[in-house]
Amino acid sequence: MDHTVSNPLLVPLDNPLLICFSHLRWDFVFQRPQHLMTRAAADYTVVFFEEPVFETVPSPLLRRKTVAPGLEVTTPILPHLVSGIEVDRAIAILLENLVAGIEHDHLVTWYYTPMALKFTTALHEDVCVYDCMDELSAFKNAPPELTRLEEQLFSKADVVFTGGMSLYESKRTRHHSVYAFPSSIDTAHFHQARRPQADPADQQTIAHPRVGFFGVIDERFDIDLMARTVAAMPTVQFVTIGPVVKIDPATLPAGPNIHWLGAKRYAELPRYMAGWDVGWMPFALNDATRYISPTKTPEFLAGGLPVVSTAIVDVVQTYGRRGLVEIADTGSMPAALSTALCKGCSETARVDAFLSEMSWDSTWSAMQDLLKSAKVLRLPKFSRMVDHV
Structure with a gap:
């Protein structure tokens, strides 16, 4: 159109x-x-x-x-x-x-x-x-x-x-x-994550493989899903970046493979992403997420990351049906992340062709x-x- x-x-x-x-x-x-x-x-x-x-x-x-x-x-x-x-x-x-x-x-x-x-x-x-x-x-x-x-x-x-x-x-x-x-998407900005580079200081000691998320942590973030997923994948490190708002930080999951790094500047995000193996979007499926169109979806893809998400409608229709993002539910999330970790980003050419229109x-x-x-x-x-x- x-x-x-x-x-x-x-x-x-x-x-x-x-x-x-x-x-x-x-x-x-x-x-x-x-x-x-x-x-x-x-x-x-x-x-x-x-x-x-x-x-x-x-x-x-x-x-x-x-x-x-x-x-x-x-x-x-x-x-x-x-x-x-x-x-x-x-x-x-x-x-x-x-x-x-x-x-x-x-x-x-x-x-x-x-x-x-x-x-x-x-x-x-x-x-x-x-x-x-x-x-x-x-x-x-x-x-x-x-x-x-x-x-x-x-x-x-x-x-x-x-x-x-x-x-x-x-x-x-x-x-x-x-x-x-x-x-x-600002493609050039997030393409920086595809270059080999040193980890930021607060990420250097975190082992691999790493699953990463950045964004606001609020009622749209599925805390229970995260807790179950990290417990099912004890050898995988989960890195989360962003401010915590409208929820009690004390309710956030804790454990040896969970790393809450706090809010970061937009300019810093590609450097953190460069050290991740998978980007994931553990959004809750509720009234607050029914109409969202997360900007991090194309940002993760532009950074060269395979992406796994819950079934957010706009993500499913725009990216999931094209095979650019893996869609998983609560029960299948660990398996979907494991597959993404093994597969890596194998759709780079198709991703870049799609993002070139945005x-x-x-x-x-x-x-x-x-x-x-x-x-x-x-x-x-x-x-x-x-x-x-």
């Missing part, structure tokens, strides 16, 4: 501003918002607007830092005693002053969370984007008003993007202009075409899909 939108009415913009409202902090884990906003900064002045932080300050203020050319991260800092509706009003005032202070002739608002609608009603954007990367209402501790606010965001948005094909199928009837942009650069380019079209037309469009798989 088409990856771009052709429109003879597209016109260049002299001074466009894009404000991205995110529930994920810039420095948390480098993923979809960071990939896209970094590329957007070549076309826009980009402000990545985070959720507030409460500190001992006399009055609300904005903490601003430049993280890349044309891209700044802005965080509202609020006094501890501010609460409830006062929070939203304080953020709204800070945001209005911020926008007024940035010279621009065109404003794009880009939402990752519908919750931002609580403080953005005074903005007059030229284009509104809802980039729905996850089904947030299914996550642990989701705000009760999230579903209602998402319905408002569907009414407000000019265009809706989804982070995977399952999300596309779920959302496509709720808006007139929905496009699927599944997780993509990139964050091409994803942003297609999104940018849609933004320009929405700016000029601002007319209802037929729902369609941009298929990168």
Whole structure:
């Protein structure tokens, strides 16, 4: 299917501003918002607007830092005693002053969370984007008003993007202009893992063979599956990288062949992956994972690793059916990992051919075409899909 939108009415913009409202902090884990906003900064002045932080300050203020050319991260800092509706009003005032202070002739608002609608009603954007990367209402501790606010965001948005094909199928009837942009890949970055190199210091003493995972460890990570698998494979070392959130670290499995190395920078990941023998994705099959499209799937493959995953729908349909990722359930996981360890990455040519059709650069380019079209037309469009798989 088409990856771009052709429109003879597209016109260049002299001074466009894009404000991205995110529930994920810039420095948390480098993923979809960071990939896209970094590329957007070549076309826009980009402000990545985070959720507030409460500190001992006399009055609300904005903490601003430049993280890349044309891209700044802005965080509202609020006094501890501010609460409830006062929070939203304080953020709204800070945001209005911020926008007024940035010279621009065109404003794009880009939402990752519908919750931002609580403080953005005074903005007059030229284009509104809802980039729905996850089904947030299914996550642990989701705000009760999230579903209602998402319905408002569907009414407000000019265009809706989804982070995977399952999300596309779920959302496509709720808006007139929905496009699927599944997780993509910075191939050159993860190709670094294919080169022989020294282990990072905290991985040097871990024996082989190694099965590795990186990502957020939360309710989507199947702790019970990991415990059973590592117990069944005592000679295999399991290396896990990433922050632990929304679950008690004390509940994580422990043992001589389990290694929790904590969060690492995006730039460090290929070096750790270079020392792994298999990448695995032990996701739980629950409401929080029903619509995910894990970015680590193409990242593991680009790093030259054989990959074993639980039956996440988007992973099965995009990678499993093509034989690029082995799909296993609780009972078959040890056998699937053992096979992958023996087989190694034997599908490199097919993997590379498949990944050559994917990139964050091409994803942003297609999104940018849609933004320009929405700016000029601002007319209802037929729902369609941009298929990168």
